[in-house]
Amino acid sequence: MSEHTAHANIGVVGLAVMGSNLARNLASREGNTVAIFNRSYAKTQGVLDAHPEAGFIPAATYQEFADSLQKPRTAIIMVKAGAGTDAVIDELVKVFEPGDIIVDGGNAYFPDTIRREKAVRATGINFVGAGISGGEEGALTGPSIMPGGSDESWVTLGPILRSIAAVAEGEPCVTHVGHDGAGHFVKMVHNGIEYADMQLIAEAYDLIRRGTGKSPAEIAEIFAEWNRGELESYLIEITAEVLRQVDAETGTPLVDVIVDQAGAKGTGAWTVQTALSLGVPVSGIAEATFARSLSSHPEQRAVAGALPGPSTGSGTDEFTVPADQVDAFIEDVRLALYASKIVAYSQGFDEIRAGAAEYGWNIDLGAISKIWRGGCIIRAQFLNRIADAYAETPDLPVLMTAPYFAEAIGRAQAAWRRVVVQAAQAGIPAPAFSSSLSYYDGIRADRLPAALVQGQRDFFGAHTYKRIDKPGTFHTLWSGDRTEIEAEDTH
Secondary structure: OOOOOOOEOEEEEOOOHHHHHHHHHHHHOOOOOEEEEOOOHHHHHHHHHHOHHHOOEEOOOHHHHHHOEOOOOEEEEOOOOOHHHHHHHHHHHHHOOOOOEEEEOOOOOHHHHHHHHHHHHOOOOEEEEEEEEOHHHHHHHOOEEEEOOOHHHHHHHHHHHHHHOOEEOOEEOEOOOOOOOHHHHHHHHHHHHHHHHHHHHHHHHHHHHHHHOOOHHHHHHHHHHHOOOOOOEHHHHHHHHHHHOEOOOOOOEHHHHOOOOOOOOOHHHHHHHHHHHHOOOOHHHHHHHHHHHHHOOHHHHHHHOOOOOOOOOOOOOOOOOOHHHHHHHHHHHHHHHHHHHHHHHHHHHHHHHHHHHHHOOOOOHHHHHHHOOOOOOOOEOOHHHHHHHHHHOOOOOOHHHOHHHHHHHHHHHHHHHHHHHHHHHHOOOOHHHHHHHHHHHHHOOOOOOHHHHHHHHHHHHOOOEOOOOOOOOEEEOOOOOOOEEEOOOOO
16 A cells, blocks of 8 residues: 555546646645546656646556545546557556446547446446547636446536536536446537537638638628627637737738648547438538548649639639628628538437437437537537427427527528528538538428439339338339339338
8 A cells, every 4th residue: 555545536547738637627626636647757747846736646656546546436537549548447447446436538439438338347346438528728627528427426426527517507517418438429429510510610711701802800800790699609709719810920810821631530520420320411510521531632632623613704713792792691601600500400419319319328418408508619609599499399309490490590591592502603612501401401301302212222122112102111023024012121
């Protein structure tokens, strides 16, 4: 045994920026004493030296770390997702006891969390996958937290996480999402919605800049104005900040010196892959993810740059909004952004509902919308409206059919269509705007061409079809006399 006495109620393993900020947040809340551990002790010492006010209890070994924690011991792992997480879990399992709690606060892929929870549960130790959103600042001042795990672990963990979470309208932005991988699943979808939100904002900026010739600083003022209305959100707010920034070296807008190739950490792709396996169309999120992929292939873009584009009557392919229509065009773009954003959230909540059904999680969609109101990257005023919609109709099958959103889309629809048409005619890519509109028109359609697809599938693969006028499953003998027979359903 080490000389440490067990008086920390929470520990943090992994002291990179997110981990050290989270540890500092925990230490700043009344009632918390925080133990800290990092694989390299130099990092631990650095955090200790920088923040004497935190009263951290350092540990040089996993055993020391375990000894410094009160029972049931609770530790939050903040290391890079993947093999590093498994290695830390293996070490903690050696020094922890049944009833103790290991929390993975990284961006783990939820099937990994399901696997880890099952393996750790066999030792009697609780394993909790917790999505933590808000970036470095959120970790320090109050993130949105999405924990999964057992009901037993929530008894100990709940008060600790409530103490550090962001607060929105008097409520902490944390809830027990569901068992095993539910927390990381919901965080994954949050990030997918974030991809869509960011792409939509980028498309709005691009259309305004190319259509009106306004400078980034002028467009920043437009976004700042939008942030005072129904689009009020963290992402709109920071968009104005980014567009205002001037590069010190060149004196030009920073946005013009940043390479136009967007990076991705994987959560957007996971959201789309999972949606495909669940059979849930998240086309806005998918197009946003693919837009990042397309941007990141400069070798292809260089070759394709000479491909023909549209030509306006003036013999130039420049897109210019007439001066007397600029204000109306900008308002159209705002409405198109709002309508497309509603689609992105509607699709994201569809995926959460489908994931809950597939994996046996009891996820309260209204509670999820409430914990996203503060701390997280997609925090936005209209999450209150989503919470209201689920409070009124808990089993709402399509979020955007709630009266508030149906009215908003009805109000925005004509502008949305005009913007998608103008983008197409001008040769300006707007994949998230246009795919969101196609989804909207698809889901409200009385009849879809899927009937023809079923006919084709039956022709080449005898995949069968159903009829609108009688029950049963049918197949046409396409290579025979083309009579129809009843068949086994092979949908």
